[in-house]
Each structure stands twice: as C-alpha cells, then as structure tokens.
Amino acid sequence: MTDPVNLANLREMTGGDAAIERELFAVFMDSSEKCFANLEANAAAGQEEAWRTEAHAWKGMSLNLGAESLGHLCANAQMKNTAPPEEKAKILAEIKDEYEKVKQYLKSVYPTTA
Amino acid sequence: MEKSTSMPLSLDQIPARVAHFKIAKSTRQKRDKLGVLVVEDQLFSRRLLFEVLRHEFEVDLAANAREGLKLYLENAPDIAFFDIELSGESGHELARIVKALDPDSFVVMVTGNNSVEDVALAKSNRVEGFIVKPYSKAKIMESIEAYRSIRSGGKAT
Numbered sequence: 001m002t003d004p005v006n007l008a009n010l011r012e013m014t015g016g017d018a019a020i021e022r023e024l025f026a027v028f029m030d031s032s033e034k035c036f037a038n039l040e041a042n043a044a045a046g047q048e049e050a051w052r053t054e055a056h057a058w059k060g061m062s063l064n065l066g067a068e069s070l071g072h073l074c075a076n077a078q079m080k081n082t083a084p085p086e087e088k089a090k091i092l093a094e095i096k097d098e099y100e101k102v103k104q105y106l107k108s109v110y111p112t113t114a
Numbered sequence: 115m116e117k118s119t120s121m122p123l124s125l126d127q128i129p130a131r132v133a134h135f136k137i138a139k140s141t142r143q144k145r146d147k148l149g150v151l152v153v154e155d156q157l158f159s160r161r162l163l164f165e166v167l168r169h170e171f172e173v174d175l176a177a178n179a180r181e182g183l184k185l186y187l188e189n190a191p192d193i194a195f196f197d198i199e200l201s202g203e204s205g206h207e208l209a210r211i212v213k214a215l216d217p218d219s220f221v222v223m224v225t226g227n228n229s230v231e232d233v234a235l236a237k238s239n240r241v242e243g244f245i246v247k248p249y250s251k252a253k254i255m256e257s258i259e260a261y262r263s264i265r266s267g268g269k270a271t
Contacts, residue, residue, distance in 0.1 A: 012251050013166045020165055027158045056199055060226040061158045063248040071248075 004101040006066040052081035131187040138190035149191035153182035179203035
C-alpha cells in the first residue's frame with residue numbers, strides 16, 4: 001500500500017531538518033482543519049466561489065507537502081464548485097477520509113507532532 | 115521566522131513610495147546576497163519556500179499583493195515569486211504593476227492551475243518565469259539561475 005504522503009520533495013527543500021519538518025507538519029494540519037471547516041461552511045451556504053478558492057488553496061498545500069491523492073481530491077473539489085449539495089457532501093467525505101490518512105501518517109513520522 | 119509586515123499598502127498609494135523604491139533599487143548592485151520576495155497566501159507553502167531560500171538569499175515574505183507591493187517598493191528585490199491566486203488583488207495584477215514600475219524586475223509567476231489563461235496573462239505581463247506547483251528546490255533554483263544568466267556579470271551569493 002502506498003503512503004498517503006511522499007516526503008521526498010519536501011525533505012529536499014527542508015534539508016531533512018526535523019525541527020522544520022515538525023513545524024511544517026503542524027502548520028499543514030492546522031491549515032487543513034481550517035480548509036475543511038471552510039469547505040463545509042461554503043457548501044452549507046451555497047458559496048461556490050469561496051468553495052473553489054478554499055479547495056484551490058488546500059490543493060496547493062497538499063501538493064507541496066507531497067500528499068498527492070489529497071491534492072487530487074481537492075483539485076476535483078475545485079473543479080466541481082457548482083456541484084449540487086449532495087455531490088459536495090460526497091466530495092467532502094472523500095477529502096476527510098484521505099486527510100485522516102495524511103494526518104495519521106504525519107503523526108507517525110514525528111509522534112509528538114500536534 | 116518570517117519577517118513581520120506592517121499595514122498593507124493600498125495600490126493607490128504607490129507614488130508616495132516610488133522615491134524610496136529608487137533608493138532601494140540603487141543598492142541592488144552592492145548587495146552581498148540577492149534579495150528575493152515571495153508572495154504566497156498559504157502559510158504552509160510560504161514557510162516551505164522560505165526554508166529553501168533563507169540560507170542563500172535575503173528573503174521577504176508576503177501573504178497578499180498589497181503586502182507584496184509594499185515590500186517590493188521598500189526593498190527592491192532582485193527576484194520576485196508571485197503566486198497567481200491570492201486573496202484580494204491577484205499575482206497577475208501585482209506583476210503588472212511591478213513591471214510598469216521597474217523595467218529591471220525579474221518576476222516568476224507561481225500557480226497550482228497551469229491554465230491557458232494564466233499563461234497568456236503572464237506572457238502579456240512579460241514576466242520572466244512560470245512555475246507550476248508543487249514547488250521543488252530544482253524549480254526554484256532553476257529560476258534563480260535564469261536570473262543570474264540574464265544579468266551580465268552575475269552577483270556572488
């Protein structure tokens with residue numbers, strides 16, 4: 001089974017500095033929680049452009065981290081910003097599921113990561 | 115850590131900053147390190163780019179176009195990376211203003227979309243580079259090498 005995050009690119013950028021990686025993982029998780037909450041709120045309020053912008057932001061972050069599957073799910077969400085509520089609910093469920101895998105993976109790399 | 119930025123500059127306040135910009139620009143050839151400005155609205159991605167650049171360059175970070183323009187005028191960076199999709203004014207708008215103010219600028223657009231429209235706008239703004247996310251050290255350094263090769267006599271870093 002493939003890991004939900006490929007850290008090779010990120011580690012080249014951080015030089016493998018564990019303290020920096022811990023900090024980046026914490027920032028990623030904190031930002032992701034906000035993105036998810038915002039996407040849920042945007043879906044509930046029918047805010048299509050705000051949904052698209054939020055999905056775009058999360059996509060970029062995810063790809064930069066190396067969480068390719070999560071990035072692709074966010075790209076799909078970005079494209080489907082005008083989808084009906086039931087489809088957005090399904091998209092959110094897929095994103096949440098993949099994000100949980102990413103989060104658990106990051107926590108396993110540095111068990112003390114918040 | 116990131117440098118803090120004060121109140122964002124309103125785009126209509128540019129004339130008040132131009133005199134300072136000319137002074138800052140005049141120091142470009144005398145710098146020990148190249149100055150790099152990163153305008154990126156995602157904290158994670160901004161922090162990641164800072165990590166790549168901080169050892170070799172003087173780095174300024176901004177989260178939106180207004181902060182970016184303010185820092186550009188204050189410090190006259192040698193190289194600027196502008197994310198396209200920002201909250202408020204876009205990276206394209208920032209590039210258009212910077213190019214008009216500073217013919218010697220070296221601007222690299224960054225995007226997660228890679229759309230035909232974005233490429234066309236970047237070309238119309240005559241920017242020097244275009245990076246599609248994800249970021250990588252190789253992509254960033256390639257842009258910096260392109261800057262060095264264009265500037266005759268290159269600077270030590």
